[in-house]
Amino acid sequence: xxxxxELVAPPAPAGWKRALGKARSNPTTAVGVVICIIIMxxxxxxxxxxxxxxxxxxxFNRLQPPSAEFWLGTDQFGRDILSRxxxxxxxxxxxxxxxxxxxxxxxxxxxxxxxxIGGRFDLFVMQVMDVLLSFPSLILGLIVVALLGPELINLVxxxxxxxxxxxxxxxxxxxxxxxxxxxxxxxxxxxxxxxRVLFRHILPNIMSEVMVMGTLWLATAVxxxxxxxxxxxxxxxxxxxxxxxTRDGFENILDAPWLAVFPxxxxxxxxxxxxxxxxxxxxxxxxxxxxx
Amino acid sequence: xxxxxxxxxxxxxxxxxxxxxxxxxxxxxxxxxxxxxILGDQATPEAIAALRTRLGLDRSLWAQYxxxxxxxxxxxxxxxxxxxxxxxxxxxxxxxxxIDLTLASMIFGIVIGVPVGIWAALHRxxxxxxxxxxxxxLGLSFPVFVSGIFLxxxxxxxxxxxxxxxxxxxxxxxxxxxxxxLPTVALGLVMAAYITRVTRSAMLQSLGEDYIRTARxxxxxWRRVVWxxxxxxxxxxxxxxVGLYVGILxxxxxxxxxxxxxxxxxxxxxxxLNQRDYTMLQGLMxxxxxxxxxxxxxxxxxxxxxxPRVKAE
Amino acid sequence: xxxxxxxxxxLRKHFVAKKGxxxxxxxxxxxxxxxxxxxxxxxxxxxxxxSGCGKSTAARALLRLIEPDAGTVTxxxxxxxTAKGAALKALRRRMQIVFQDPYxxxxxxxxxxxxxxxxxHVHGLAEGQEARRRAGALLEEVGLPPAALDRFxxxxxxxxxxxxxxxxxxxxxxxxxxxxxxVSALDVSVQAQVLLxxxxxxxxxxxxxxxxxxxxxxxxxxxxxxAVMYLGRIVEEGPAGRVLANPMHPYAQMLxxxxxxxxxxxxxxxxxxxxxxxxxxxxxxxxxFHPRCVHAxxxxxxxxxxxxxxxxxxxxxxxxxxxx
Numbered sequence: 001x002x003x004x005x006e007l008v009a010p011p012a013p014a015g016w017k018r019a020l021g022k023a024r025s026n027p028t029t030a031v032g033v034v035i036c037i038i039i040m041x042x043x044x045x046x047x048x049x050x051x052x053x054x055x056x057x058x059x060f061n062r063l064q065p066p067s068a069e070f071w072l073g074t075d076q077f078g079r080d081i082l083s084r085x086x087x088x089x090x091x092x093x094x095x096x097x098x099x100x101x102x103x104x105x106x107x108x109x110x111x112x113x114x115x116x117i118g119g120r121f122d123l124f125v126m127q128v129m130d131v132l133l134s135f136p137s138l139i140l141g142l143i144v145v146a147l148l149g150p151e152l153i154n155l156v157x158x159x160x161x162x163x164x165x166x167x168x169x170x171x172x173x174x175x176x177x178x179x180x181x182x183x184x185x186x187x188x189x190x191x192x193x194x195x196r197v198l199f200r201h202i203l204p205n206i207m208s209e210v211m212v213m214g215t216l217w218l219a220t221a222v223x224x225x226x227x228x229x230x231x232x233x234x235x236x237x238x239x240x241x242x243x244x245x246t247r248d249g250f251e252n253i254l255d256a257p258w259l260a261v262f263p264x265x266x267x268x269x270x271x272x273x274x275x276x277x278x279x280x281x282x283x284x285x286x287x288x289x290x291x292x
Numbered sequence: 293x294x295x296x297x298x299x300x301x302x303x304x305x306x307x308x309x310x311x312x313x314x315x316x317x318x319x320x321x322x323x324x325x326x327x328x329x330i331l332g333d334q335a336t337p338e339a340i341a342a343l344r345t346r347l348g349l350d351r352s353l354w355a356q357y358x359x360x361x362x363x364x365x366x367x368x369x370x371x372x373x374x375x376x377x378x379x380x381x382x383x384x385x386x387x388x389x390x391i392d393l394t395l396a397s398m399i400f401g402i403v404i405g406v407p408v409g410i411w412a413a414l415h416r417x418x419x420x421x422x423x424x425x426x427x428x429x430l431g432l433s434f435p436v437f438v439s440g441i442f443l444x445x446x447x448x449x450x451x452x453x454x455x456x457x458x459x460x461x462x463x464x465x466x467x468x469x470x471x472x473x474l475p476t477v478a479l480g481l482v483m484a485a486y487i488t489r490v491t492r493s494a495m496l497q498s499l500g501e502d503y504i505r506t507a508r509x510x511x512x513x514w515r516r517v518v519w520x521x522x523x524x525x526x527x528x529x530x531x532x533x534v535g536l537y538v539g540i541l542x543x544x545x546x547x548x549x550x551x552x553x554x555x556x557x558x559x560x561x562x563x564x565l566n567q568r569d570y571t572m573l574q575g576l577m578x579x580x581x582x583x584x585x586x587x588x589x590x591x592x593x594x595x596x597x598x599x600p601r602v603k604a605e
Numbered sequence: 606x607x608x609x610x611x612x613x614x615x616l617r618k619h620f621v622a623k624k625g626x627x628x629x630x631x632x633x634x635x636x637x638x639x640x641x642x643x644x645x646x647x648x649x650x651x652x653x654x655x656s657g658c659g660k661s662t663a664a665r666a667l668l669r670l671i672e673p674d675a676g677t678v679t680x681x682x683x684x685x686x687t688a689k690g691a692a693l694k695a696l697r698r699r700m701q702i703v704f705q706d707p708y709x710x711x712x713x714x715x716x717x718x719x720x721x722x723x724x725x726h727v728h729g730l731a732e733g734q735e736a737r738r739r740a741g742a743l744l745e746e747v748g749l750p751p752a753a754l755d756r757f758x759x760x761x762x763x764x765x766x767x768x769x770x771x772x773x774x775x776x777x778x779x780x781x782x783x784x785x786x787x788v789s790a791l792d793v794s795v796q797a798q799v800l801l802x803x804x805x806x807x808x809x810x811x812x813x814x815x816x817x818x819x820x821x822x823x824x825x826x827x828x829x830x831x832a833v834m835y836l837g838r839i840v841e842e843g844p845a846g847r848v849l850a851n852p853m854h855p856y857a858q859m860l861x862x863x864x865x866x867x868x869x870x871x872x873x874x875x876x877x878x879x880x881x882x883x884x885x886x887x888x889x890x891x892x893x894f895h896p897r898c899v900h901a902x903x904x905x906x907x908x909x910x911x912x913x914x915x916x917x918x919x920x921x922x923x924x925x926x927x928x929x
Binding site: 028127128130131132133134135136137138139142143144146147219223226227230231232233243246250253254257260261264265267268271272275276279 | 306307310311314318425426429430432433434435436437438441442444445449539540542543544546547550551561562565573576577580581584585588
């Protein structure tokens with residue numbers, strides 16, 4: 001290993017701050033952040049800013065095209081599409097955030113512990129993760145929701161289940177690399193418990209990988225939730241969900257194509273925004289690009 | 293090479309058995325007696341008992357598990373609880389449609405993704421590169437049913453180039469191909485986007501290596517450097533992504549089949565879910581997993597072909 | 606002579622791996638085969654040998670950073686290898702380690718202050734302001750400004766990080782420091798500063814050292830006694846001056862002749878390095894050094910040489926048939 005001169009290196013912001021600064025200067029990330037903020041704001045503020053009640057049926061205004069009165073038109077029951085989209089966003093975000101949060105914690109802990117312990121235990125755990133991975137995630141989600149019933153909490157469980165194995169893998173690889181680093185050995189030599197080494201020293205060092213993964217998988221979770229509702233396994237009607245609205249619109253595609261197009265675009269934009277943010281974060285935290 | 297293939301084949305067996313076990317457990321922990329679900333609340337106890345015997349539910353869990361594993365390993369998944377037909381026969385009838393679609397989407401993804409990725413890598417930060425990056429990010433954000441609906445709206449309803457109904461006669465190859473176009477694009481879009489990105493970054497990395505500089509210094513023509521030295525070394529990540537993505541393609545084919553109203557595994561699985569056809573679900577899960585295990589195996593073998601170091605290990 | 610603090614007897618560590626399919630072969634790497642030595646209070650004991658001879662493994666095994674397979678390690682009469690829980694934690698306070706690579710020995714996301722205060726907290730030595738005061742004092746002791754407390758490892762150079770690593774080892778007030786190639790990753794100019802610091806600390810705090818290195822000139826300068834390791838065994842041991850100037854074992858002679866001589870006038874022909882170090886997975890029978898030895902005799906390839914004491918008082922010994 002080469003060495004540096006005996007000088008104090010110029011102070012540089014550590015880890016996350018540096019990554020965030022770098023991500024902010026990337027136009028893709030900036031656009032992604034704006035998209036995500038707009039959609040999240042619309043979803044959070046839906047009860048106060050949505051022009052209509054999402055469940056209000058108005059038989060005199062059925063299948064209206066977009067107009068000044070109904071910005072994005074109305075569906076076959078005369079419900080306002082814009083209002084339903086804003087409320088549907090709440091479901092998408094709740095389910096996806098809940099599922100990814102759960103998967104990151106459970107999967108991250110599995111990967112962390114398995115990678116740290118290593119040996120046969122690690123082989124066994126990773127074999128189990130491989131089995132989970134060998135189910136196509138949509139199929140696994142489909143079956144779990146179908147068996148448990150289409151409730152919001154079950155959607156969270158189903159989507160979390162599909163994401164646990166990837167998180168375990170993402171947490172495990174850097175854990176295995178880190179446990180060979182001398183600072184882990186130093187901690188053991190100083191009498192630190194395994195728990196302390198694992199959670200105080202290894203965990204903070206793998207957080208950026210897990211967070212980047214989380215953003216990217218949030219996009220996948222939004223897509224899977226929408227897909228499940230599209231198939232008819234989402235939160236039950238009359239609750240508005242983006243996937244369900246797309247499905248309703250698809251049934252009326254000849255009469256009112258906008259019914260399917262607007263919810264489809266909403267899903268597309270949210271997934272795109274999340275992918276842009278995740279991409280930027282990954283580039284900013286990628287050790288290969290970090291020194292550029 | 294034989295030892296390598298054998299090793300990988302044997303390594304797949306425990307995975308398969310584990311998958312079977314997991315499927316068995318998932319189906320067993322479902323609340324409710326399947327016999328009761330099928331026959332409804334009004335069924336007489338005698339009828340329920342008879343059905344339980346027919347389904348083998350009256351045997352011990354171990355006996356059920358053992359017979360499930362042994363028959364599944366020889367490809368027998370029993371009969372559908374709803375139609376009474378053999379599951380292999382029902383699946384076999386529609387499997388060609390799903391395989392058509394998955395393979396076509398995979399080829400679509402590779403044919404679009406690899407050249408575009410190479411092109412973008414060779415003109416880093418140029419117009420093509422920026423366009424490829426933006427479009428691929430957009431492409432991989434499309435849920436399959438959204439891209440499917442947009443394609444239907446544009447090419448079937450507006451321009452009427454392609455049929456709305458996607459079910460094709462398997463023996464009429466022209467018809468089969470014609471009806472495959474839109475579903476393939478819808479399903480393959482995400483794959484093409486992913487392959488573009490991976491090819492681009494793998495090529496960028498591989499072109500920055502010393503052996504590329506050496507090859508150029510030796511006077512190897514640039515075209516040959518890119519296609520032989522660059523691409524060969526970039527192909528491991530590409531193969532990995534293709535392998536990983538086949539699973540996602542299989543899952544997403546369910547959505548494609550709904551949107552384009554095509555027959556296939558997806559249609560069967562949705563039907564089985566609605567009718568609580570447990571034996572069918574059990575069989576389908578195993579078949580999906582089996583397909584993925586096979587794909588992983590092929591990916592592993594391809595690694596060995598591309599990279600001699602893998603075989604030696 | 607002062608009382609022994611650390612006694613290592615018959616320490617052994619083998620690494621076992623299974624390789625190959627369909628017929629798996631068990632590969633047993635005999636990293637440490639049989640190591641015995643004693644370190645006295647305030648003494649600096651050197652462990653030298655080529656890379657791969659097992660010296661770092663031995664150092665880690667006696668600290669229980671890896672679990673040895675056999676042997677005994679005794680710290681002031683207490684058995685280190687059977688210690689558990691609180692007893693092990695208490696023993697860890699007594700023996701600390703300084704690592705070779707200053708870039709990986711500090712947690713990149715932990716401030717220097719936190720890295721120094723954490724061990725004090727774990728061992729209940731000091732908390733809060735008191736811990737911070739102690740950490741600052743330790744930094745000054747190793748020649749860094751207390752302002753470094755709030756900085757992160759990446760803001761420091763290799764030599765500075767090594768000083769921080771030493772300060773961290775001192776937080777628990779150890780009596781023995783295992784220094785595993787502590788300067789070999791540093792620039793030559795920095796090496797001297799770090800060595801001087803350790804020498805200074807040793808005198809001031811009365812520390813004992815186990816100094817693991819491949820660099821004979823560094824060991825000669827720093828250590829009182831030295832053991833030469835070859836393929837997991839100690840082949841010669843004795844006072845540093847005697848062993849490094851007038852080695853008895855042919856391997857130790859080879860090492861001496863291979864190490865650079867500072868005075869160009871005394872430099873002779875290129876050092877005679879014969880052959881390569883055999884794999885520890887497949888050690889030769891008899892004396893492990895015989896395939897490379899210029900003095901090899903027939904019995905060398907059959908019989909493991911015993912331990913012969915060197916002439917004179919406390920001059921150590923050697924494992925070689927030439928002297929047996």
